[in-house]
Amino acid sequence: VTHTALGEGREFDRVRSIALALGDRATGLGDDCALLTPPEGLLAVSTDVSVEAVHFRLEWMDYKEIGWRAAAAALSDLAAEGAEPAGLLAAVVVPASATDAQLTALVSGVGAAGDSVGAPVIGGDLSSGGCWSIAVTVLGWTARPVGRSGARPGDGLWVTGALGGARAALAAWRRGDEPLPEARSAFVRPEPRVDAGRWLAAHGARAMIDLSDGLGGDAPHLAAASGVLLDLTLDALPLAPAAADEARRAGMPPETFAAEGGEDYELLAALPPAFAEADRLEFERECGLALNRIGAVGAGHGVRAHLRGVPVTLTGYRHFS
Amino acid sequence: VTHTALGEGREFDRVRSIALALGDRATGLGDDCALLTPPEGLLAVSTDVSVEAVHFRLEWMDYKEIGWRAAAAALSDLAAEGAEPAGLLAAVVVPASATDAQLTALVSGVGAAGDSVGAPVIGGDLSSGGCWSIAVTVLGWTARPVGRSGARPGDGLWVTGALGGARAALAAWRRGDEPLPEARSAFVRPEPRVDAGRWLAAHGARAMIDLSDGLGGDAPHLAAASGVLLDLTLDALPLAPAAADEARRAGMPPETFAAEGGEDYELLAALPPAFAEADRLEFERECGLALNRIGAVGAGHGVRAHLRGVPVTLTGYRHFS
Numbered sequence: 303v304t305h306t307a308l309g310e311g312r313e314f315d316r317v318r319s320i321a322l323a324l325g326d327r328a329t330g331l332g333d334d335c336a337l338l339t340p341p342e343g344l345l346a347v348s349t350d351v352s353v354e355a356v357h358f359r360l361e362w363m364d365y366k367e368i369g370w371r372a373a374a375a376a377l378s379d380l381a382a383e384g385a386e387p388a389g390l391l392a393a394v395v396v397p398a399s400a401t402d403a404q405l406t407a408l409v410s411g412v413g414a415a416g417d418s419v420g421a422p423v424i425g426g427d428l429s430s431g432g433c434w435s436i437a438v439t440v441l442g443w444t445a446r447p448v449g450r451s452g453a454r455p456g457d458g459l460w461v462t463g464a465l466g467g468a469r470a471a472l473a474a475w476r477r478g479d480e481p482l483p484e485a486r487s488a489f490v491r492p493e494p495r496v497d498a499g500r501w502l503a504a505h506g507a508r509a510m511i512d513l514s515d516g517l518g519g520d521a522p523h524l525a526a527a528s529g530v531l532l533d534l535t536l537d538a539l540p541l542a543p544a545a546a547d548e549a550r551r552a553g554m555p556p557e558t559f560a561a562e563g564g565e566d567y568e569l570l571a572a573l574p575p576a577f578a579e580a581d582r583l584e585f586e587r588e589c590g591l592a593l594n595r596i597g598a599v600g601a602g603h604g605v606r607a608h609l610r611g612v613p614v615t616l617t618g619y620r621h622f623s
Numbered sequence: 624v625t626h627t628a629l630g631e632g633r634e635f636d637r638v639r640s641i642a643l644a645l646g647d648r649a650t651g652l653g654d655d656c657a658l659l660t661p662p663e664g665l666l667a668v669s670t671d672v673s674v675e676a677v678h679f680r681l682e683w684m685d686y687k688e689i690g691w692r693a694a695a696a697a698l699s700d701l702a703a704e705g706a707e708p709a710g711l712l713a714a715v716v717v718p719a720s721a722t723d724a725q726l727t728a729l730v731s732g733v734g735a736a737g738d739s740v741g742a743p744v745i746g747g748d749l750s751s752g753g754c755w756s757i758a759v760t761v762l763g764w765t766a767r768p769v770g771r772s773g774a775r776p777g778d779g780l781w782v783t784g785a786l787g788g789a790r791a792a793l794a795a796w797r798r799g800d801e802p803l804p805e806a807r808s809a810f811v812r813p814e815p816r817v818d819a820g821r822w823l824a825a826h827g828a829r830a831m832i833d834l835s836d837g838l839g840g841d842a843p844h845l846a847a848a849s850g851v852l853l854d855l856t857l858d859a860l861p862l863a864p865a866a867a868d869e870a871r872r873a874g875m876p877p878e879t880f881a882a883e884g885g886e887d888y889e890l891l892a893a894l895p896p897a898f899a900e901a902d903r904l905e906f907e908r909e910c911g912l913a914l915n916r917i918g919a920v921g922a923g924h925g926v927r928a929h930l931r932g933v934p935v936t937l938t939g940y941r942h943f944s
Binding site for chain 1: 627628629630631632635653654655656657658659660661665666667668669670671672673674676677678700701703704706710712713714715716745746747748750751752753754756758760762763765768770771772831832833840841842843844846847848850939
């Protein structure tokens with residue numbers, strides 16, 4: 303790992319500490335720009351900002367988790383494009399009261415999330431400010447990008463993993479309880495579905511989106527971009543185990559609780575009609591992750607959902623501030 | 624200009640308003656990732672965050688200027704690399720009290736700065752938060768990147784434009800005065816030196832850095848990265864007109880005032896010994912910008928500055944919070 307030497311000063315001491323803490327998870331820090339050699343294909347790039355008291359609270363998570371989560375949320379957009387991550391940059395606003403150890407832990411979390419999908423930290427910026435915020439920009443390469451606009455009537459709608467875990471954690475914290483470990487982990491350490499996204503892109507996915515705002519929030523974007531109707535069978539939703547208990551406390555069906563919960567960072571994909579059970583099993587074997595068919599694409603506009611035969615109007619997830 | 628259609632909701636209404644306000648200055652907003660086709664060469668990428676009360680104050684500037692300045696500060700890093708801008712992304716944190724018109728004006732300023740150097744807005748993110756902050760990530764292409772590490776003993780040290788204008792504006796505001804128009808403009812509407820940076824890269828620049836933290840702040844980085852001594856003759860510093868008056872009020876030599884002032888976003892370049900007066904004139908003619916030789920690279924470490932034969936210890940610029 304090589305970094306560019308910097309002059310003296312507290313900000314640059316911090317950059318040096320960060321480079322040391324990141325080790326092999328960072329490359330080329332300290333110059334004006336990061337440099338990447340393009341392979342064949344297109345560059346995919348996305349930016350995502352996480353703000354204290356809007357996207358996370360300091361009482362709920364440690365700094366490494368805050369960094370992981372901020373980076374994973376951004377990397378999830380590469381996953382939804384079917385892109386291979388190449389690197390990330392983090393612009394961090396640091397409160398005056400923060401310690402260097404807190405900042406280093408946060409950036410270590412960013413680096414760990416990037417490292418989990420092969421994306422080193424290739425740049426960033428530091429500023430003081432009133433509260434923590436982390437703007438993560440991710441870069442990746444893709445020979446065949448999967449946008450939101452390619453879903454066609456007849457396609458199946460599929461979702462990776464399980465839904466409702468992050469919302470279950472939020473509900474527990476708000477009540478003053480500690481979430482179940484599996485729910486807490488879903489919120490503080492979401493896994494960007496990069497392998498799953500690349501697998502689905504290579505197996506004919508026509509459109510994908512990551513469920514940062516929940517199925518209720520994100521399905522309408524895919525419907526609008528593709529100019530189609532998404533018909534969702536909520537009975538088929540894969541539920542995170544903790545979602546059932548929290549849904550009962552909230553007096554809601556667990557499927558609706560899960561469909562309207564955000565921050566799960568699973569992928570919603572429109573796959574062609576030929577995508578069959580054998581393909582599903584191959585996905586689950588190769589990606590180590592569930593894949594479930596939760597509806598179909600039809601002619602029309604918007605999203606229609608039903609649960610046990612009864613129409614349901616879904617709302618999207620909104621951040622808690 | 625094509626954008627991806629989005630579903631309903633206030634955040635997405637804001638994205639639609641922004642896309643409308645940006646017009647041709649934005650492309651492909653609304654999908655998970657922006658996509659770029661790489662030409663020959665390397666991708667250069669940099670991120671820069673501007674925070675209310677740290678990098679700017681709302682009393683001093685309008686929202687369009689805030690956006691311009693945030694983007695120009697980031698684009699300046701591409702200029703220092705000698706790269707050709709290809710696009711930018713803006714992650715904006717918006718206070719709850721902000722109006723849609725303020726946000727749109729700010730993003731229009733970002734778009735105008737990008738447009739001035741051929742970089743459309745290709746993506747972004749919005750979040751609520753306690754105060755304004757704008758993290759701008761810039762992307763560019765370069766066949767021959769100019770880092771900070773290539774300066775060699777015998778090279779000349781050159782600076783574009785004039786220094787001290789932005790500091791003069793800050794000094795006037797802090798005193799409660801309105802800055803002179805030229806000084807105000809240097810602070811609120813810095814021009815990223817993209818053409819100059821590309822010209823210098825094409826004419827053999829060995830190392831460059833943009834003077835965001837002032838000559839006193841940034842020269843040590845170039846010295847450290849290159850492992851050389853920078854010997855600065857402050858007598859030769861090109862001074863912004865307003866700097867002389869503000870330096871007198873501050874009881875400082877104008878050259879020291881200018882060398883220690885930040886936010887000018889001019890370029891400091893190490894050019895080979897063969898770079899001559901005829902080359903300088905060609906630069907000024909083609910770039911419409913001054914270029915002055917302010918010192919030389921020697922063997923050793925760090926920065927040595929003198930003014931009228933007397934050694935001067937320069938400090939770097941620090942943001943005002």
